[in-house]
Amino acid sequence: MITLGERTFGVLTKLDLMDKGTNALDVLEGRSYRLQHPWVGIVNRSQSDINKNVDMIVARRKEREYFATSPDYGHLANKMGSEYLAKLLSKHLESVIRARIPSITSLINKSIEELESEMDHLGRPISLDAGAQLYTILELCRAFERIFKEHLDGGRPGGDRIYNVFDNQLPAALRKLPFDRHFSLQNVRKVVSEADGYQPHLIAPEQGYRRLIEGALG
Known part of the structure; x- marks a missing residue:
């Protein structure tokens, strides 16, 4: 039983x-x-009524008659019975729901704002249309160009970091690639010959260059 009786009937x-x-x-x-x-008194079906399969409509009518004709409870007849109890509980439930609606609405709105913020951070969904994908x-x-330009124009530390990438990190990364093996005269001649196939070209075909680059970077 709830101490304050807020939920107790x-x-x-x-x-x-x-x-x-x-x-x-x-x-x-x-x-x-x-x-x-308030307390509510009710009269249930008797065992005899149950054995005789007396339906609930008849049982409720007999209950109303009992309270209406009772010398003890007649003055409370309009506040007694299963029908009154059902109305009382329904009214209480409605009042509880009405009282909770503002907080529920606030919680829903807060959740919507959080989800919208997360969706904005993730970006808009990518369309299946090729034109829309190209636009994206x-x-x-x-956006990358704008941010890159801001870094360049911003001086330190953005400009220094970008300068360091091209002046130090990129050359170091290129020196680690096995260009001497993939771009040796023997290998270049072999790849160009394979790309030419049965009909040699005056100028080495693009496919040969692609194979050389892919091999060096792979």
Whole structure:
């Protein structure tokens, strides 16, 4: 049971089976045990009704008649019964949902903002259309050009870092490539001859150059 009683509804059953001369008014009227929400008394189907397959419509009608004609509970008849309990619970559920909607809306909006921010960071989805893909590539190239220019114009440290790449790192990387083996006269002659095939060209074909470069970089 919740301490504050915010979610506690008191329900008394089998009121019709109490001993003659007794009643549950002290409980139903909140004198013996008070709750934040009202107590509700209900009358269920008897075992005899269940054995006779009395349907719920008839059972609810008999329940209404019991409270309406009861000398003990007649003055509470409009606040007793299963139908009243269902309406009471539905109304409470509606009020709870209404109270929670602002916080739920705030949480959803926050989640949407976070997802949109992440999507902006990841970039727009790439279209399947070839023209749109080309446009995206051109945009990326322009962005790279702009950032590269900003580094060059920004002086240190951007300009120094780019200068270091071309002046130190690139030559060092090129010196590590096996150009002496792939571009030896014997290998070049062999690749050009294979690219010529059965019909030699006056100028060495492009395919030969490609094979030499791919071999050196691979």
